[in-house]
Amino acid sequence: MSRIGVVTFPGTLDDRDAARAVRLAGGEPVSLWHADADLHGVDAVVLPGGFSYGDYLRAGAISRFAPVMTEIVDAAHGGLPVLGICNGFQVLTEAHLLPGSMIKNDHLHFVCREQVLSVENVDTAWTRDYAQGERITIPLKNQDGQYVADERTLDELEGEGRVVFRYLDGNPNGSRRGIAGISNARGNVVGLMPHPEHAVEAGFGPDGAQGPRSGTDGLRFFTSVLTALVG
Numbered sequence: 001m002s003r004i005g006v007v008t009f010p011g012t013l014d015d016r017d018a019a020r021a022v023r024l025a026g027g028e029p030v031s032l033w034h035a036d037a038d039l040h041g042v043d044a045v046v047l048p049g050g051f052s053y054g055d056y057l058r059a060g061a062i063s064r065f066a067p068v069m070t071e072i073v074d075a076a077h078g079g080l081p082v083l084g085i086c087n088g089f090q091v092l093t094e095a096h097l098l099p100g101s102m103i104k105n106d107h108l109h110f111v112c113r114e115q116v117l118s119v120e121n122v123d124t125a126w127t128r129d130y131a132q133g134e135r136i137t138i139p140l141k142n143q144d145g146q147y148v149a150d151e152r153t154l155d156e157l158e159g160e161g162r163v164v165f166r167y168l169d170g171n172p173n174g175s176r177r178g179i180a181g182i183s184n185a186r187g188n189v190v191g192l193m194p195h196p197e198h199a200v201e202a203g204f205g206p207d208g209a210q211g212p213r214s215g216t217d218g219l220r221f222f223t224s225v226l227t228a229l230v231g
């Protein structure tokens, strides 16, 4: 059974939900601590949501220097699948595994809602179980969710198909070009602001592709990586 590491920093909130999502998808979650100096042989890593180090300085700016991140950055360059969800996405940009930055939502308020997204690239380790262009609904909850990058970087991301998710039915935070999530060039590292791990169990997540109150549109992130690992 594939072992998926779930990292806990001081201030992480969603590590338990991420571990549960891994388990429901059929994987074995392995807890990784911010101070760990090795990855305990995991096959992939999830950086969950929350407020690591209290979002001091800038969300993700301190976590980037945690010992576990040194290992994750090295392993990601070697092809290890890494998923950053919300605060995890912020950590990935701060660690330069993904380009661009996350700044305050344009309206300067915390947002918490059910968010519709389009899946625009199914050639990544974390999206292969979705259909190209599929519409999914998962929760969004953050204050620093506005994705920004210079025009050249944005053009490059678009040109290389690395915009993996885009907001539909309105842009909730002013993100450039409605970008909700991106990948690295190789497709093993993916980051997004909305939370797939909160939409993995029937009856508990938002309405999704499977019909009213199905609530499982996020589960295929986790089945995707398990398939990618065996395939």
Ligand SMILES: NC(=O)CC[C@H](N)C(=O)O
Binding pocket: 048, 049, 050, 051, 052, 055, 059, 085, 086, 087, 088, 141, 142, 143, 144, 145
């Ligand atoms: N849900 C989260 O992970 C919150 C992320 C982040 N700290 C923010 O509020 O922007």
